[in-house]
Amino acid sequence: MSEYVIKTNGLTKSYRGRNAVSDLNLEIKKGEIYGFLGPNGAGKTTTIRMLLGLIRPTKGTVQILGKNLKSDKINILRRVGSLVEYPSYYGHLTAVENLEAIRRILDVPKSRIDEVLEIVSLTKESKRAVKGYSLGMKQRLGIASALLGSPELLILDEPTNGLDPSGIHEIRELIKQMPREHGITVLVSSHLLGEVEQMAGTVGIIRDGRMVFQDTISNLRQKAAGGIDIRVSEAESALWLAKDAGITGQAQQNVLHVEGLDDKQVASLVKRLVDNGHLIYRVEEKNKSLEDIFMEVIGEVKSL
């Protein structure tokens, strides 16, 4: 058994010679929440469909729970729960009947239906036809279906797509409790970093079918470490004073921007400016938001 729950090797899918996913090496450790990020059309869904055996890779291999997907598909799928894009359901049936249709194939005890409905808090609505559900409820039903077989791995493709803020919050809390309370490893894809950073421990960022970043979220945060903005009356001359003290920075309009200073250096710089008759209006810490980094990594800034 490898320590990875999902490990892909050179995973590639091409449609008519164009690579939708190329040479992807996903590595997802047991018990973590892995955020799979990328703009729309980057190949997230294609990758996830390959992980679930819905489409065949053009090249490369998929290892899930230590087994090869190609040769052990049914056994792997028994231990995996999934929700791919918008939820699939049979609108004319009730939530219980929908789950029953899946339960009959999974062959798990009937009591699981009540358990998963409880987890996603749909117990009260379970006797209504699903077509009358709100999108958030349908999405929760989708997660309930994914949980029905007591999976060890949960694969959720854009589970919060189209939900309102409270729906997003609910789903996020639901996902966060999976590793904690049920020991389930979760792969969750999204095109919004802000959404994933609140739950994921590791992120993989994909762009044009290629993995451009795969590391822990804290390492991604480190990239975001920014500098200090000091709003002063005379930015240009303030910059010269800073340079005299061996501090490099940039001056823009009324703002002096410096990077990589510790608290002491900031304090002495401020003192130096004040001593030289500068008026200081504001001293602000300027972190690049993760969103900025995300944009940098996926290179959207350039193409816009």
Next chain:
Amino acid sequence: MIGRALSADFLKIRGKGIWFLIFIAPIGLVAMQALNFGLRYEFMVARANGNLWMSIIKNIFLFVPMALFMGSTLVSSMLAGVEHQLSSWKQLLALPISRTTVFISKFLVCVFLLAISCLVLSLGALLLGLCLGISTPVPWAELLRLGFFPFLGSLPVLALQLYLSLTFKNQALPVTLGLAMAICSLFTGQLADLMPLNWPSLAFAAPNYIVYLSAGVVLGLLILAVALVHFNRKDVN
């Protein structure tokens, strides 16, 4: 495994009107003849040469092949529609079940539903005969042949229709083709007996009916096999 898939499939077609179709079609065919015999009873008796049972059976039989084509088309399409409607394929096929099982299960559901239709047809014909007060003994074998032999002859069409319905999300193509076949089947009787469209009627009416019966079953299974290979390989979007 196949049993579990079947029970899930039967659950999914609840409330979809499929069961209604299954019962109303044969009842409709029988009702048509009830009207025919009811309105001109003397004339029909005179034409029947003393064998009123066979007269009923043959009159109903005229419409059976076409009804089977339409039935196969509609049942396949409705069954596939349940999965297509909200793209449930991705959920269904990501479950621990082989695609072969999924496909065979759908096929068996179709066969089962249509077989019920056929049985209702046989029973309906029986009921009509009894209501008309025919005194000659009930031709049980003929009644059952009426229900099931044309059905076996139509298996190639069922296999093809199910394959197309499951493959294409847009049901316009399979339904159009199916209805076109149903209508064409009225006029292909003069053409070669090799035409599969003629097999449902030949499987009942031809002297060597057993040939067409088996040909129907064999070609049906052959189409099913080809469909299975494709269904197993295709990408699910």
